[in-house]
Amino acid sequence: SVVIHPQHSLDPRGRGLINALYSLQQNDAHRWEYLLRQMTGEFPHFRGIYFPADPGGGKIGLEWVDARFSGRRVAEQMSEGMWSFLSLLAALLPADPAELIAFDEPDTHLHPSALRRLVSLLDEASSRATVVFTSHSSRVLDELEEPEKSLVICEPTDEGTSARELDPDQTKAWLEAYDGPSALRERGLLDAENRR
Numbered sequence: 001s002v003v004i005h006p007q008h009s010l011d012p013r014g015r016g017l018i019n020a021l022y023s024l025q026q027n028d029a030h031r032w033e034y035l036l037r038q039m040t041g042e043f044p045h046f047r048g049i050y051f052p053a054d055p056g057g058g059k060i061g062l063e064w065v066d067a068r069f070s071g072r073r074v075a076e077q078m079s080e081g082m083w084s085f086l087s088l089l090a091a092l093l094p095a096d097p098a099e100l101i102a103f104d105e106p107d108t109h110l111h112p113s114a115l116r117r118l119v120s121l122l123d124e125a126s127s128r129a130t131v132v133f134t135s136h137s138s139r140v141l142d143e144l145e146e147p148e149k150s151l152v153i154c155e156p157t158d159e160g161t162s163a164r165e166l167d168p169d170q171t172k173a174w175l176e177a178y179d180g181p182s183a184l185r186e187r188g189l190l191d192a193e194n195r196r
Contacts, residue, residue: 001059009094010087018062018075020090022051031093038089038121042114043082080109088118092125101125102132107140119143141181148172151181153190166190 007019008027025032039046047065050072054061063072078086088106103122107115122131123145133140134154144150148171153164174184184190 001054001061004060084109097129100130138182138185147181
């Protein structure tokens with residue numbers, strides 16, 4: 001259980017999930033239904049989220065329903081992938097998002113279909129905010145709708161790290177010759193230090 005207080009989004013470190021979800025449920029029925037549809041789309045047995053009041057007062061918990069089991073399940077019974085996906089949804093759905101939303105390897109713990117859904121949600125969120133997504137995973141690259149416009153290569157330098165955009169025309173030509181952005185990376189075309 002957590003002390004209940006209004007929190008319309010996760011804090012900058014991604015904390016406060018229960019209060020952020022509760023605020024979303026109470027204040028924005030449209031976005032709440034969207035979150036539930038995304039969860040059900042990714043986890044077909046998922047049937048809903050509930051916020052039981054703590055008998056001591058002033059606190060709420062998080063429970064969820066899975067069609068395969070009777071009764072409600074406590075938050076700790078969610079898989080890491082389910083918990084991660086729910087947290088990512090909460091970060092992306094505030095009605096008043098931050099101007100910059102940054103994720104460091106959010107694909108960790110996600111099933112490939114959840115990753116596909118996440119990349120689509122990140123693309124959608126990029127119309128409302130600047131979205132930065134870092135990953136070491138090549139599989140993320142294959143989910144990008146327009147990789148030639150999305151990829152930025154970060155490389156270590158003596159002064160720190162440099163960010164380099166790819167030439168869109170060259171990237172497009174490579175994509176026609178190879179099977180997706182992950183193949184470009186595996187062959188060292190995106191970052192020379194990653195040759196097999």
